[in-house]
Amino acid sequence: MDNIRLSLDEVRKxxxxxxxxxxxxxxxxxxxxxxxTRAEADACRSHGLYRVPGYIAAVRAGRANARAExxxxxxxxxxxxxxxxxxxxxxxxxxxxxxxxELARRQGIAAMAIGNTHHFSALWADLEPIIDAGLVAWxxxxxxxxxxxxxxxxxxxxxxxxGFGWPRPAGGAFIFDFATSAAARGEVELKRxxxxxxxxxxxxxxxxxxxxxxSEALAGALLPFGGYKGSALSMMVELIAGxxxxxxxxxxxxxxxITDGGPPPGGELYVVIDPAAFGTxxxxxxxxxxxxxxxxxxxxxxSARRHAARAQSHRAGVEVPMSLLRQIEALCGTSPDxx
Amino acid sequence: MDNIRLSLDEVRKxxxxxxxxxxxxxxxxxxxxxxxTRAEADACRSHGLYRVPGYIAAVRAGRANARAExxxxxxxxxxxxxxxxxxxxxxxxxxxxxxxxELARRQGIAAMAIGNTHHFSALWADLEPIIDAGLVAWxxxxxxxxxxxxxxxxxxxxxxxxGFGWPRPAGGAFIFDFATSAAARGEVELKRxxxxxxxxxxxxxxxxxxxxxxSEALAGALLPFGGYKGSALSMMVELIAGxxxxxxxxxxxxxxxITDGGPPPGGELYVVIDPAAFGTxxxxxxxxxxxxxxxxxxxxxxSARRHAARAQSHRAGVEVPMSLLRQIEALCGTSPDxx
Numbered sequence: 001m002d003n004i005r006l007s008l009d010e011v012r013k014x015x016x017x018x019x020x021x022x023x024x025x026x027x028x029x030x031x032x033x034x035x036x037t038r039a040e041a042d043a044c045r046s047h048g049l050y051r052v053p054g055y056i057a058a059v060r061a062g063r064a065n066a067r068a069e070x071x072x073x074x075x076x077x078x079x080x081x082x083x084x085x086x087x088x089x090x091x092x093x094x095x096x097x098x099x100x101x102e103l104a105r106r107q108g109i110a111a112m113a114i115g116n117t118h119h120f121s122a123l124w125a126d127l128e129p130i131i132d133a134g135l136v137a138w139x140x141x142x143x144x145x146x147x148x149x150x151x152x153x154x155x156x157x158x159x160x161x162x163g164f165g166w167p168r169p170a171g172g173a174f175i176f177d178f179a180t181s182a183a184a185r186g187e188v189e190l191k192r193x194x195x196x197x198x199x200x201x202x203x204x205x206x207x208x209x210x211x212x213x214x215s216e217a218l219a220g221a222l223l224p225f226g227g228y229k230g231s232a233l234s235m236m237v238e239l240i241a242g243x244x245x246x247x248x249x250x251x252x253x254x255x256x257x258i259t260d261g262g263p264p265p266g267g268e269l270y271v272v273i274d275p276a277a278f279g280t281x282x283x284x285x286x287x288x289x290x291x292x293x294x295x296x297x298x299x300x301x302x303s304a305r306r307h308a309a310r311a312q313s314h315r316a317g318v319e320v321p322m323s324l325l326r327q328i329e330a331l332c333g334t335s336p337d338x339x
Numbered sequence: 340m341d342n343i344r345l346s347l348d349e350v351r352k353x354x355x356x357x358x359x360x361x362x363x364x365x366x367x368x369x370x371x372x373x374x375x376t377r378a379e380a381d382a383c384r385s386h387g388l389y390r391v392p393g394y395i396a397a398v399r400a401g402r403a404n405a406r407a408e409x410x411x412x413x414x415x416x417x418x419x420x421x422x423x424x425x426x427x428x429x430x431x432x433x434x435x436x437x438x439x440x441e442l443a444r445r446q447g448i449a450a451m452a453i454g455n456t457h458h459f460s461a462l463w464a465d466l467e468p469i470i471d472a473g474l475v476a477w478x479x480x481x482x483x484x485x486x487x488x489x490x491x492x493x494x495x496x497x498x499x500x501x502g503f504g505w506p507r508p509a510g511g512a513f514i515f516d517f518a519t520s521a522a523a524r525g526e527v528e529l530k531r532x533x534x535x536x537x538x539x540x541x542x543x544x545x546x547x548x549x550x551x552x553x554s555e556a557l558a559g560a561l562l563p564f565g566g567y568k569g570s571a572l573s574m575m576v577e578l579i580a581g582x583x584x585x586x587x588x589x590x591x592x593x594x595x596x597i598t599d600g601g602p603p604p605g606g607e608l609y610v611v612i613d614p615a616a617f618g619t620x621x622x623x624x625x626x627x628x629x630x631x632x633x634x635x636x637x638x639x640x641x642s643a644r645r646h647a648a649r650a651q652s653h654r655a656g657v658e659v660p661m662s663l664l665r666q667i668e669a670l671c672g673t674s675p676d677x678x
């Protein structure tokens with residue numbers, strides 16, 4: 001049997017045990033296990049248990065601080081800065097988020113930069129508690145350098161995801177979260193393993209020429225989604241989640257030469273608007289639009305698949321590869337050789 | 340001779356004279372002529388003199404208030420709302436912008452909603468004075484309903500442009516500004532007139548089927564750029580520049596049934612960050628990235644073409660079709676028949 005069915009409580013416990021066994025503080029372990037569990041619940045496997053070995057690798061490599069104590073500082077009337085103390089982003093976000101929500105409500109709009117962290121989680125998970133508080137929000141993260149600009153010939157930018165959310169009355173927040181590259185490196189790797197060609201427009205080779213060969217693409221660069229428009233958006237993320245908040249660009253991260261498979265160091269920018277500042281209850285005001293959208297057969301709102309998966313996972317648990325489970329259990333030993 | 344060469348001063352005077360002759364107040368006329376002139380200077384013809392008849396048509400139709408006096412109200416500590424008094428967006432933006440810049444500097448981040456206006460100008464023109472003040476900013480406008488959501492079969496969203504800017508030391512601000520549709524309706528119309536087919540992925544017909552026939556596309560709907568990602572961004576713009584700021588969605592605009600070719604009513608949302616709130620001078624902090632980007636042959640930064648055109652236009656003026664000039668001159672008569 002290749003897969004095993006686990007309840008979400010079991011997913012959480014497996015993550016927690018692995019983190020605690022590897023010297024994570026209770027706070028770092030709980031915050032990180034929480035995003036792992038939520039990703040599994042939403043069938044967002046690439047951010048679920050699959051990431052546990054990477055988190056641990058970053059600690060064993062001495063890059064990430066498993067006992068980090070993030071702190072929040074207000075650097076302007078409507079701006080917060082969270083110093084993640086070299087730990088993982090989930091706890092830094094948990095520490096800053098209540099103050100961010102409070103500040104956005106008081107000021108109408110607020111921004112928060114998280115820095116000195118290692119980010120490995122999905123942006124929808126970062127946004128959801130803010131959106132469920134009735135606010136409208138964005139967040140941005142610089143990914144590892146893998147993407148050539150439109151018209152270019154080599155890597156300049158990260159996969160640089162953008163997240164945005166809008167509240168809905170039933171709690172099923174409208175949130176999207178996507179890389180500004182045409183595809184993720186993981187998708188290219190899967191095509192390579194399957195012996196498939198890539199769709200045109202995904203990648204260029206090391207010489208800057210368009211390629212549909214996965215191996216050539218991995219040696220070259222991914223392309224932005226949507227041509228020059230996606231390229232411009234990727235540049236925007238590089239600027240606002242890098243130099244704006246005095247955090248690393250994707251090229252700076254690459255120069256570090258991380259080989260442990262763990263999360264890269266970097267920052268995250270949040271922008272949060274309180275609709276009440278415009279006299280609006282967003283949870284009501286957007287519903288006409290959503291109703292019109294979903295009245296068209298074939299239209300699926302962003303998040304809809306995650307919400308359906310979540311309902312299913314809470315009832316019936318999730319399927320996890322046995323091989324992954326064994327890998328994580330092995331990491332509960334304290335020997336670095338278990339990696 | 341089909342074209343005539345005009346200095347930028349002449350472009351401004353032609354626009355001004357036409358607006359004043361049609362009952363525009365001095366303030367509405369100057370603000371609107373300014374964005375027309377700047378668009379011509381940057382070879383952004385579709386937002387230049389070409390739009391003058393539309394502005395006038397909206398006034399003659401009784402839809403737009405040519406003598407509107409916009410007012411600014413602070414609705415939260417970091418939020419401004421401009422009531423455009425039924426006039427055109429350029430004056431409303433001019434009235435709100437100094438307060439917006441001041442508020443962003445004081446608070447670190449600020450938002451401004453412009454409402455009760457008619458918007459017909461390019462977003463880069465709206466952003467540039469803010470970026471040149473050393474700030475980082477976005478703006479968003481809902482366009483007329485023309486775009487089907489990804490997977491859908493009929494029009495739901497506007498062409499919904501996104502503008503973003505980042506300051507540069509030489510003043511040549513990095514600003515991009517693009518529709519979230521795969522193409523503008525005007526581009527489809529040009530393909531129809533030329534007898535060309537559309538690229539795949541631009542449009543669907545009235546039955547919701549993919550089409551490369553321009554006439555079928557015009558009867559159907561445009562598609563978002565970049566598949567589901569561009570579709571999500573278009574939805575975002577529809578929400579934040581519509582219901583969030585209590586302004587019209589693209590479908591609400593369409594229900595008005597505007598046939599005069601003038602600008603539609605609607606709003607605009609600005610979000611402005613002062614990099615100093617993060618301890619950053621953006622005009623310096625971004626330069627390493629821009630240098631790395633432009634070191635790749637084939638990479639052109641957003642705005643580069645406009646900046647080159649601007650330098651040329653200030654030296655040598657611009658070429659304008661004689662037919663357009665005659666049309667505008669005819670509008671200087673006060674008879675509605677001149678339209």
